Amino acid sequence: MPRTALTAGALLLGMMGSAGSGDMLMPDLNNPEIISARRQVFLEKHCSHCHGANGDGGVNLTNRDLNDPKYVFEAIADGQQRGSLRMPAWRDVLTDAEIWQATAYVISLGRTSR
Amino acid sequence: MVHSPKNNPRGGRDAEFHIFRQIGVFWRSIERRRHHRARRLADFGIGSRRSSRSGERGPDNWPQYHRTYNAWRYSPLDQISKTNVGRLKVAWIHQGGDITHGIQETPIVIDGVVYSITAGNRVAALDGTTGKEIWRYQPKLDPITKKVLFSPYSRGVAVGRGKVFIGTVDGRGIALDQKTGKEVWQVQLTDPANCHGCNFTSPPVLAGDILTYGSTAGDLATAGKIYGVEADTGKKLWAFETIRQDPASWAGDSGKYGGGGAWLPGTYDPLADLVYYGTGNPGKDFLGTDREGDNLYTDAVVALDPKTGTLKWYRQEIKHDVWDYDSAYEALLFNKGGRNLLVHLNKSRFVFVLNKDTGNVENIWRLSDSLNFAKGIDPKTGELIGRVDPPIGKTTLICPSAFGARSWNPGAYNPKTGLWYVNAMEFCGALTPVEQKTDPKDYGTAHIGSEDFGKLQKLPGHVPGRLDARDPITGERKWTYEMDLPSFGSVLTTGGGLVFNGDPLGMVRAFDADNGKVLWSFNTGSGLRSGLVSYAVDGKQYILVPSGWGSYAAILLPPLFPQLENVPGASTLIAFTLAD
Numbered sequence: 001m002p003r004t005a006l007t008a009g010a011l012l013l014g015m016m017g018s019a020g021s022g023d024m025l026m027p028d029l030n031n032p033e034i035i036s037a038r039r040q041v042f043l044e045k046h047c048s049h050c051h052g053a054n055g056d057g058g059v060n061l062t063n064r065d066l067n068d069p070k071y072v073f074e075a076i077a078d079g080q081q082r083g084s085l086r087m088p089a090w091r092d093v094l095t096d097a098e099i100w101q102a103t104a105y106v107i108s109l110g111r112t113s114r
Numbered sequence: 115m116v117h118s119p120k121n122n123p124r125g126g127r128d129a130e131f132h133i134f135r136q137i138g139v140f141w142r143s144i145e146r147r148r149h150h151r152a153r154r155l156a157d158f159g160i161g162s163r164r165s166s167r168s169g170e171r172g173p174d175n176w177p178q179y180h181r182t183y184n185a186w187r188y189s190p191l192d193q194i195s196k197t198n199v200g201r202l203k204v205a206w207i208h209q210g211g212d213i214t215h216g217i218q219e220t221p222i223v224i225d226g227v228v229y230s231i232t233a234g235n236r237v238a239a240l241d242g243t244t245g246k247e248i249w250r251y252q253p254k255l256d257p258i259t260k261k262v263l264f265s266p267y268s269r270g271v272a273v274g275r276g277k278v279f280i281g282t283v284d285g286r287g288i289a290l291d292q293k294t295g296k297e298v299w300q301v302q303l304t305d306p307a308n309c310h311g312c313n314f315t316s317p318p319v320l321a322g323d324i325l326t327y328g329s330t331a332g333d334l335a336t337a338g339k340i341y342g343v344e345a346d347t348g349k350k351l352w353a354f355e356t357i358r359q360d361p362a363s364w365a366g367d368s369g370k371y372g373g374g375g376a377w378l379p380g381t382y383d384p385l386a387d388l389v390y391y392g393t394g395n396p397g398k399d400f401l402g403t404d405r406e407g408d409n410l411y412t413d414a415v416v417a418l419d420p421k422t423g424t425l426k427w428y429r430q431e432i433k434h435d436v437w438d439y440d441s442a443y444e445a446l447l448f449n450k451g452g453r454n455l456l457v458h459l460n461k462s463r464f465v466f467v468l469n470k471d472t473g474n475v476e477n478i479w480r481l482s483d484s485l486n487f488a489k490g491i492d493p494k495t496g497e498l499i500g501r502v503d504p505p506i507g508k509t510t511l512i513c514p515s516a517f518g519a520r521s522w523n524p525g526a527y528n529p530k531t532g533l534w535y536v537n538a539m540e541f542c543g544a545l546t547p548v549e550q551k552t553d554p555k556d557y558g559t560a561h562i563g564s565e566d567f568g569k570l571q572k573l574p575g576h577v578p579g580r581l582d583a584r585d586p587i588t589g590e591r592k593w594t595y596e597m598d599l600p601s602f603g604s605v606l607t608t609g610g611g612l613v614f615n616g617d618p619l620g621m622v623r624a625f626d627a628d629n630g631k632v633l634w635s636f637n638t639g640s641g642l643r644s645g646l647v648s649y650a651v652d653g654k655q656y657i658l659v660p661s662g663w664g665s666y667a668a669i670l671l672p673p674l675f676p677q678l679e680n681v682p683g684a685s686t687l688i689a690f691t692l693a694d
Contacts, residue, residue: 044550045558048565050669057566058669060679079260084216084664084683088558089260 029104038105040097047106050087055109059085066110071090072103134239173652175611176223179317179379180524181269181647184447184463187526188607189648193655194692195610199624199634203693205656206245210685211236215267216664220604220645221267221505222273227375228649228658231268231317232685235282239295242651245689249295254285262311262605264330267664269379270317270645272325275345280328281314287343299348304329306397308562309336310554312375320345321382321389331356331375331439332394332412335554335561338375340391340416342423352423356393358410368405371552371561372598373397374412386470388417388426391443396417398643399438399516400504400547401563408433413441415458417473427473431460431496436503436547438516438567444524446534450546450587457586459525459536461518464491465585467587481582482519484540484573487512506547515543518569520618521667525644526605526613527586531627534586535613539600540576541674543568570674578675581615593630599675602643614657615644618667618678622659640684643667657690 027031027034043053066072076099079089090099138248157577173178173190181185194202212218222229227248228240236252259265265283272279277298278290285304290297312334318325325345331338337357339514345352356374357364364372367506373396381393396405396412407408413432416426439462446457447470452601454470467477478493488501504510517539525536545568552561572578579600583592595615603616607627612626619639622633641663662684672679 043565045556046560046562046565047293049560049567052673053565057672058672080213084662084685085214085669086214086265086314088265090264090558093261093555 026100027104029107031104034101034104035108037099042105043101045090045094045102047102055106059108061109062111064110065109069103069107071081072106073099075104076106125491141560153406158336162326171224172268174223175225176647176649177273178222178320178383179220179272179645180444181385183381185381185524185655186446186529187524187605188528188609190609191648191650191655192609192611193613193650194608194648194657196612196626196633198692199610199612200625201693202624202634202636202690205691208238208240208245208687208688209246210238210662210665210687212266213662213683213685214664215669216640216643216683217660217662217687218267218643218665219270219660221647221658221660221687222271223649224660226651228519228687229273229278230687231271231280234266234383235268235280237271237278237280237290237295239278240687241656242649242656245687250655251290251297251353253282253286253288254547255282256306258306258557259283259309259313260347262306262313263333263558263560264311264313268295268315268317272317272320274320275323277345279320279325281316281317281318283313283315285313285329285584287314287318287327287341287344287348288633289327289348293418301348301350303327303341303342303343303350304339305327308554308654310334311557312336312338315377316379318343319380319382319681321390324351324420326380326391326418326420328376328378328380328391330377330394332377332397332438333399333560333562334373335397335552337370338394339370340376340380340418340423342420354416354423354425356416356513363407363410365404365473366545367404370398371440371554372405372409372412373399373561376442377638378444381445381447383447383470387420389420390445390456391418392443392445394442395435395438395440397561398550398563400436400438400545401506401550402503403506406434409435413439413460414469415456415473429468429473429475429496430464431458431464431466432462433498435604436496437462437512437545438562439518443520443522446503446527446586447584453543456535459520461514462487462522463499463514465495465589477587481536481589482514483537483538483576484513484519484542486542504545504547506549509546511542511544511571512568513542513547513573514539515541515570517541517543517667521602523643526607528607528613528627531583532585533583533592533627535583535605535607535615535627537601537605537615538580538582539578539579540573541578542571542572542573567670570671572674581613581625581630582681583613583627595625595630599677601642602665604645606646606648608648614646616646616659616661617621618642618663618671618675619681620661620663622646636690638686638688639682640686641668641678641681659688659690663689
């Protein structure tokens, strides 16, 4: 397992809260180490295919206000449709923990984070 | 002769009125009405005519994907002509519902009924004179279709033997009663849960009493197949492996996830009793180091016996492909000077002219100028000369891009002019191959060995898109229409001397087939990623345009073509006819 994934996993375990199942796994979305680790997953899962490695691809994330973690989580987990564009659903392909971590990276790309 | 939107505006809209011509049109109209009386729609009038073996069914119909088995996409109808096309008006509009990935079909029209398929594998039969729905059918799709890459669109249906046949995005073949839309049979052919989501995004081919289905596979961790099914019962008869079980062709067990497949419709040649398919690329697309060998039968034209799936001949166009240069596209058939020829464009830009009976190479010509993935090709053997394999971990600019010299949108051949009207593209992609774990359960991640399909770049000194009029055998170009935005729609040509082509912004244009002059245009409101057809009912000719931008082109092109960023989605059929 790559070192970055191990590091992210350790950070995640250290930040687990005590709310419901999804909330319990939600990391500190602003932690730069989490964001950096999940960029690698963003690339490995080919999110970069449609969104570009830095979020400025065909479906541009950098010009959107992505400040609702629950919205971003559910978009990744359950798939997304905007107009005629479609994103596959990642639930059960990625774990909830991995989806939260991807959420952190996606939010870091959005306009309100910069 | 070069045309472009700048020096060729909308063209003449005023038709000259020729008395004698109009009288001739009037009498032909009377004759057609008599001829078509038995096929009125009062009793739903599907008509009891059986399909001819070649699927011709008369000039008024568009009975199969390319209209005729030779894949010409030519309608002999000539009521709409160069002199009156400026009088086209909207006859009717039908909305397909779900606009996900737009509308990518080529509709089928038989005896005045339009058979259409839209997102979610929703099938509808429509009155061809009004667009009114006669029946509709929509299967309940497996939830896995929300996870897989190639979903939920389809490029069309097949119609024959009293049935409408579809291939679904959850890997089934389904037959519907042509009159009522009720399900007649269904058969599960692929196993999407275990083949990385492999499924059907194109219609099957009706070959006598056999249906053949080609699956997606090229960008997936699977080994694609072509299936043969009994058309009347859905009984599965055979499966052809597009990945040859041969360690000399696929090192180690690399063929297990070799990709291939045949994701576009094949064509059934009733004269040879063969079905021709173009196969997809090997996987991982851009990383060939773990699949040494020529990787048969990927990137090939295969000729199969439809009764048994037996391979009669094949011609591999790109050996050991590492650029995603599928051979999935259409196979045009000709008889020229006593030679039976098959003309086939590979995504790489090379057009292969093959002997239809043996697959031997007769000629190879190039559709586009952009070429650096190889220095050239031997026109006699088809062997690449001086290939450039992008090294792992490094970025290499490859031309043409993974979109190819043309996308999957077919061209059209007009026997009156002898010209093949075909879209072409000139842009490149910067590829960076990387290692990738193979996981057939990782449904949303393409099995391509790269983090993207290549960052797109324009080719200096070339306009990005053209509509060419070419001799299909020699490649000699008679005229071209240059475009700042390439077309991703299929071309239609007619007996009226016209060529119809649409662009991703929604503009559909009619060209003079002889010289490329724009004679008419219409803004449909959303981009074209579909097949235009022409048909006639009761003596009246229609041009049917499916308008609705979508597919991965809609997602991947905006960084290079920013004007595509906000094209609205749609799923609309627009029928045009002449104003009275």
